[in-house]
Amino acid sequence: AEPVLQLEDLTVRFQLKRGRLTAVDGVSFTVHRGETFGLVGESGSGKSVTARSVMRLNPSPPSEVVRGRILFEGENILDKNDSDMRELRGKRVAMVFQEPMSALNPVYTVGAQISDALRTNLGMTKKEAQERVIDLLSLVGIPSPASRFKNYVHEFSGGMRQRVMLAMALSCDPTFLIADEPTTALDVTIQATILELIRSMIDRFNMSLIFITHNLGVVAHTCDTIGVMYASHIVELGSTNEIFANPLHPYTQGLLNSIPRLDTQQKFLTPIKGLVCNMLEPPNGCKFHPRCEQAMDICTQEIPQMKEVTPGHFAACHLHN
Numbered sequence: 176a177e178p179v180l181q182l183e184d185l186t187v188r189f190q191l192k193r194g195r196l197t198a199v200d201g202v203s204f205t206v207h208r209g210e211t212f213g214l215v216g217e218s219g220s221g222k223s224v225t226a227r228s229v230m231r232l233n234p235s236p237p238s239e240v241v242r243g244r245i246l247f248e249g250e251n252i253l254d255k256n257d258s259d260m261r262e263l264r265g266k267r268v269a270m271v272f273q274e275p276m277s278a279l280n281p282v283y284t285v286g287a288q289i290s291d292a293l294r295t296n297l298g299m300t301k302k303e304a305q306e307r308v309i310d311l312l313s314l315v316g317i318p319s320p321a322s323r324f325k326n327y328v329h330e331f332s333g334g335m336r337q338r339v340m341l342a343m344a345l346s347c348d349p350t351f352l353i354a355d356e357p358t359t360a361l362d363v364t365i366q367a368t369i370l371e372l373i374r375s376m377i378d379r380f381n382m383s384l385i386f387i388t389h390n391l392g393v394v395a396h397t398c399d400t401i402g403v404m405y406a407s408h409i410v411e412l413g414s415t416n417e418i419f420a421n422p423l424h425p426y427t428q429g430l431l432n433s434i435p436r437l438d439t440q441q442k443f444l445t446p447i448k449g450l451v452c453n454m455l456e457p458p459n460g461c462k463f464h465p466r467c468e469q470a471m472d473i474c475t476q477e478i479p480q481m482k483e484v485t486p487g488h489f490a491a492c493h494l495h496n
């Protein structure tokens with residue numbers, strides 16, 4: 176499949192009152208047509224800033240892209256004007272969030288909101304839009320969609336709100352979906368059904384997906400490829416099978432040891448020791464070194480570069496140099 180989204184050396188800086196912070200540092204990866212890409216890491220690692228850069232949703236100021244390119248279908252998003260960006264957000268790339276209330280307006284019925292988007296973005300008539308909304312609500316598994324059309328967001332349960340937000344995201348036939356922790360706030364069984372729903376929509380419409388999560392276990396069955404982020408860098412990149420079978424970076428190994436596994440008799444999970452990196456004063460060398468049990472002298476001095484360790488499997492760690 177051809178590449179749809181290519182991030183090349185993306186570097187995003189925030190100028191805050193407390194100081195300057197590089198939230199995304201030299202991030203490069205490619206997502207192909209139909210591919211599902213999991214972006215995994217702790218909160219504050221730069222996952223959401225990376226994803227929002229694709230939609231150009233990071234407020235500027237205080238954020239600034241200081242280096243790199245974001246090619247979407249071959250065109251650099253960073254060169255686009257505001258009207259091109261509106262077109263891109265409305266029709267080609269859609270995003271779902273952890274909190275549906277941030278995407279859905281509480282004072283309009285969900286039917287009115289989604290049909291407004293359809294009329295604005297696709298020029299549908301009122302009647303066409305209404306029919307399409309009912310189809311969409313049914314597609315994402317909302318029971319009696321015709322009668323739910325006139326409901327407000329608060330009249331839906333947490334899981335149903337996520338379905339409504341997904342319907343909104345799918346309304347304009349995007350080719351690319353970005354899901355930022357869409358299941359984190361839900362309980363485990365609802366998480367699984369929403370994940371399954373997203374996966375089936377991706378397959379059905381041959382979309383590409385970036386799925387953001389702090390839980391490596393969540394992407395095991397959802398994503399083809401995984402990028403692990405730590406403290407603004409991608410530290411490991413490879414196929415999901417490779418990452419689970421042969422994790423190269425100590426941080427990825429730590430993430431794997433901290434997820435519950437059904438296939439072993441493991442009694443205790445081992446959280447990664449140490450504190451999350453302070454991004455305003457990151458350590459020299461490998462940013463993971465204060466927490467790494469395998470750290471060597473070089474790790475405190477030199478930032479490890481991304482290296483292809485086995486075909487298609489990359490890691491940024493001095494153990495693999």
Ligand code: SF4
Nearest residue numbers: 461464467474492493
């Ligand atoms: Fe650990 Fe060194 Fe690898 Fe960083 S570069 S993860 S400190 S071994």
Ligand code: MG
Nearest residue numbers: 218219222223
């Ligand atoms: Mg986030």
